[in-house]
Amino acid sequence: MPTDVAGKTLTVVGVAAHREAAFHRWAEMGLSVHAVVSPETRTESWQHLAAGVTRLNALDTRGLMEAIPVSDGVVTLSEFSVQAVATLAELLSLPGVTTSAANVARNKAHLRRVLRASGLDGDLASAEIRSERDLEAFFAIHGEESYVLKPADSSGSAGVVRVTSFAEAAQRFKAVRRWSFGGDVVIEEYVAGPEYSYEGWVQGSEAVLAAVVRKRTTADFVEIGHTATHAPNAGAWALIRSALRLLGVADGVFHAEVKLSPDGPRIIEIALRPAGGLIPTLVSLTTNVDLYEAQARIAVGAHVFEPVPNGTSAAIAHVVGQPMSHASPETLRAISRLPNVPEVYQAPRLDGDLAPLSGNDARAGYALAHGVGPTVESDARRAARMLADALCIDMTPVT
Structure with missing residues (x-):
């Protein structure tokens, strides 16, 4: 591995779940990493690899400017900190995506408007929705077809639903809107x-x-x-x-x-x-x-x-749903002995602690497959089905 960046300092603002691989790689690169995370962020899987951890509101740019150490670079591992990190990079004259790009990408309604204005959205029917009246107006123009209703500024498929009528969209609108930080919802052609x-x-x-x-x-x-x-x-x-x-x-x-x-x-x-x-x-x-x-x-x-x-090929198959049991270490070892399956994981949550099936946080575990040949994806799916069976999760309705 190249050592040309060894000794440089990197600040990461916002760390989502399952990002420990980033900290391992940065440690291998010889980087000194300081993490700034929200108070509720779990850090036990990677904190030992960081030079320091600061807990504060990772969306507070002014607070971040005061809290972060002098750094050679700033990055994020969370969708919700993309704008803050872009702003920090510009203020500190460091490489970054630009604040204007971050502001557009972070809001699905804004992104759709920009793409449409430049002819890059394929003329998809879409609109920003703030009320049932907006929904009614949209369906009056475009008719009852298949659409996607989603929060404009959320992440991980949270709150995203498919609807085919005004009645269905109106019935699900409030639940979708609750996933939006700004209360903005987008409807767009499926x-x-x-x-x-x-x-x-x-x-x-x-x-x-x-x-x-x-x-x-x-x-x-x-x-x-x-x-x-x-x-x-x-x-x-x-x-x-x-x-x-x-x-x-x-x-x-x-x-x-x-x-x-x-x-x-x-x-x-x-x-x-x-x-x-x-x-x-x-x-x-x-x-x-x-x-x-x-x-x-x-x-x-x-x-x-x-x-x-x-x-080579690599695939991950996720298990989603509420686990009613726990996979024993023996079961996990048996699954990982399947062809091309080096890793099986179950989330350390039981008894209804998982999020409802309304986003990627509903995942209860996964199986990773890696190898050569056409069976890698099916190997991952087979292992995930075995894990689902051990967790007493019926994956039939979602696969």
């Missing part, structure tokens, strides 16, 4: 077709693609599976590059979700931080690059190496 995420980075305004990830979701868009591929759709990648240029993204990682509809690729969302759902692990297993390493190198002004696939 896009049919397979869904993928494009993972990579921008450095010096040049976009680089590291991997393409095929996604499986429930009917209400909770993500239950990811498989890394390295065969981008040319139209989708061109569309994403155009969107990144339009947003003015200068330096940073991106996670762009697209669907390949019968009418061509359609952008669903763009996030300016590393993907969740352990997708960075899939990228590092199947290429010579690590998204967390790329993120840190960009932040401290170091060059990021070109990604090269290594010929």
Whole structure:
């Protein structure tokens, strides 16, 4: 591993769940990392790898400026800190995605408006919704088709639902709105077709693609599976590059979700931080690059190496639902002895402690598969079904 960034200081503002791999990679790089997290953030899985941890409101830019140590770079591992970190980077004259890009990407309504104005949204019917009256007006114009109702500023598929009528949309509107920090809801035309995420980075305004990830979701868009591929759709990648240029993204990682509809690729969302759902692990297993390493190198002004696939496949299958039992260590070991399954994980929560099935936080565990050949995804799904059985979760309705 290159040592050209060893000894540099990195501040990470906001750390979501399952991000310990970032801290391990940064430690291997020789970085001195200081984390700034909200008071309720759990840190036990990575705190020993950080030079320091400060607990405060990670959205308070003024407080952050006063609290963070002198740093060579600033990054985030949380969707909700993207804007604060972009602002910090500009104030400190450090590499970053730009505040204007962060402000657009963080709000799904704003992103849809910007894409539409530049002809990059495929003429999808969409509108910002603040009341049932707005919903009624939307359906009066566009008719009762299949639409997606979602909070404008949430993350992790939280509160995202599919509706087919005004009555259904009105019935679910308040529940969706509760997931929005600003009370803003977006309704947009449902896009049919397979869904993928494009993972990579921008450095010096040049976009680089590291991997393409095929996604499986429930009917209400909770993500239950990811498989890394390295065969981008040319139209989708061109569309994403155009969107990144339009947003003015200068330096940073991106996670762009697209669907390949019968009418061509359609952008669903763009996030300016590393993907969740352990997708960075899939990228590092199947290429010579690590998204967390790329993120840190960009932040401290170091060059990021070109990604090269290594010929292997990797997939994660998630278990979602309320566990009614607990998988024993013996069961976990038995599952991990399946072909191509090096890792099985169950969330340390029982007795209704998981979130309702309204977002990715409803995951009760996962199985990771990695190997060569066409069976890797099915190996992950088989292992996840065995874990679900051990947890007494019926995955049939969501798979």
